[in-house]
Amino acid sequence: MEELSLEKFEEASELVKQVTLETKLVYSEYFSSQTGNKVYFKPENMQYTGAYKIRGAYYKIHTLTEEERKKGLITASAGNHAQGVAYAARLAGVKAVVVMPTTTPLMKVNRTKSYGAEVILEGDVFDEACAHAYKLAEEHGYTFVHPFDDLDVATGQGTIAMEIIKELPTVDYILVPIGGGGLCTGVSTLAKLLNPKIKIIGVEPAGANCMQESLRQGQVVSLPEVSTIADGTAVKRPGEKLFPYIQANVDDIITIEDSELIVAFLDMVENHKMIVENSGLLTVAALKHLNVQKKKIVSILSGGNMDVITMSSIVQHGLIQRDRVFTVSVLLPDKPGELAKVSTLLAEEQGNIIKLEHNQFISINRNAAVELRITMEAFGTEHKNQIVAALTNAGYRPKLVKFKGSYSEL
Numbered sequence: 001m002e003e004l005s006l007e008k009f010e011e012a013s014e015l016v017k018q019v020t021l022e023t024k025l026v027y028s029e030y031f032s033s034q035t036g037n038k039v040y041f042k043p044e045n046m047q048y049t050g051a052y053k054i055r056g057a058y059y060k061i062h063t064l065t066e067e068e069r070k071k072g073l074i075t076a077s078a079g080n081h082a083q084g085v086a087y088a089a090r091l092a093g094v095k096a097v098v099v100m101p102t103t104t105p106l107m108k109v110n111r112t113k114s115y116g117a118e119v120i121l122e123g124d125v126f127d128e129a130c131a132h133a134y135k136l137a138e139e140h141g142y143t144f145v146h147p148f149d150d151l152d153v154a155t156g157q158g159t160i161a162m163e164i165i166k167e168l169p170t171v172d173y174i175l176v177p178i179g180g181g182g183l184c185t186g187v188s189t190l191a192k193l194l195n196p197k198i199k200i201i202g203v204e205p206a207g208a209n210c211m212q213e214s215l216r217q218g219q220v221v222s223l224p225e226v227s228t229i230a231d232g233t234a235v236k237r238p239g240e241k242l243f244p245y246i247q248a249n250v251d252d253i254i255t256i257e258d259s260e261l262i263v264a265f266l267d268m269v270e271n272h273k274m275i276v277e278n279s280g281l282l283t284v285a286a287l288k289h290l291n292v293q294k295k296k297i298v299s300i301l302s303g304g305n306m307d308v309i310t311m312s313s314i315v316q317h318g319l320i321q322r323d324r325v326f327t328v329s330v331l332l333p334d335k336p337g338e339l340a341k342v343s344t345l346l347a348e349e350q351g352n353i354i355k356l357e358h359n360q361f362i363s364i365n366r367n368a369a370v371e372l373r374i375t376m377e378a379f380g381t382e383h384k385n386q387i388v389a390a391l392t393n394a395g396y397r398p399k400l401v402k403f404k405g406s407y408s409e410l
Helices: 006-016 029-035 054-063 066-070 080-092 106-114 126-140 151-157 159-167 182-194 210-217 243-249 258-272 282-289 308-321 338-348 381-393
Strands: 026-028 038-043 073-076 096-100 118-121 173-177 199-205 252-256 296-301 325-332 352-359 370-377 399-401
Touching (some): 006 159, 006 182, 026 258, 029 038, 029 282, 038 159, 054 151, 054 159, 073 126, 096 126, 151 182, 173 182, 173 282, 182 199, 182 243, 210 252, 252 258, 258 308, 282 296, 308 325, 325 338, 325 381, 338 370, 338 381
Parallel strands (some): 038 296, 073 096, 173 199, 199 252
Antiparallel strands (some): 026 038, 325 370, 325 399
């Protein structure tokens, strides 16, 4: 196992200051009160490229020979590493080619192009894009820069730990998102070098838990498929070079369901006025899974590159999860004035109607039953139950309609 030394981390920490913005810790009164700990965020979503990836990309390019730079760089990325390489390459005057999955959010694609990189869309997930990038590197002689399975890249990412510990020397826990493992390798290795008592908790999507599964089996393994809205961590196979460091330095791994990321997004917007992408929200959602009290915890917000369509969808489904939006079905006689009666009742209960669906063909006997589906806004679960109770007391026998899946339309 090649050594990641304190000397290299210190060198990288000085170098990345040339391209990074200062992301001081943000204390969260809301999450501290929710968890019984002192919670801080490391807001890497506020970096110039919208993510921490500029650190590893810039340090990696610094370590390349002049000949390797002249060949031009190629990498594969779901978005954030792409922007980091493109930006760092532009500063270094080096050509950059980036292969991105076809599912990459448009904002990430356009931002990567804006930094001067040539973008090629290939494959549905990172692993397929990476295979294509290797192929192009061989065909054209490009220098390949791996987004995570590279010790120089991991060293650059680890500079985050240096900043955290300098600002909060008594930190007890650091929560780190895991995709391929580059960020977690760098942060965990440096943190343990500086203070072995610090607990490092990796956080993965439940639908892309390749590192957790690899640790369970004691060797690097590939998942048959990945399924998660956290596109930046949708990786089938973690880094081979990084795995020994994760084994040695990570104390535990927590997995997060997609539905938890939706709640975390709303929590961050409402309480911190911050946009954090789904992969960056992993550590926010993980706060509720830690069975500790009165500890100083730092959650790394790895990025904030989220397009507005995704934001809109997440907000919508977050409102559904919190019972701020719900649909109820009632049966009405097919007579004039029945719809007005229901509308009046809902107005009295302060339910705000979003959509009505009036189905006259649910029953052959239209005089007996016409279905009315009402989608409305409420103040939360208690208010929703109050509205349903009012409909019940009025004799409408309401039935709540479940939304199919986490991303169905209203």
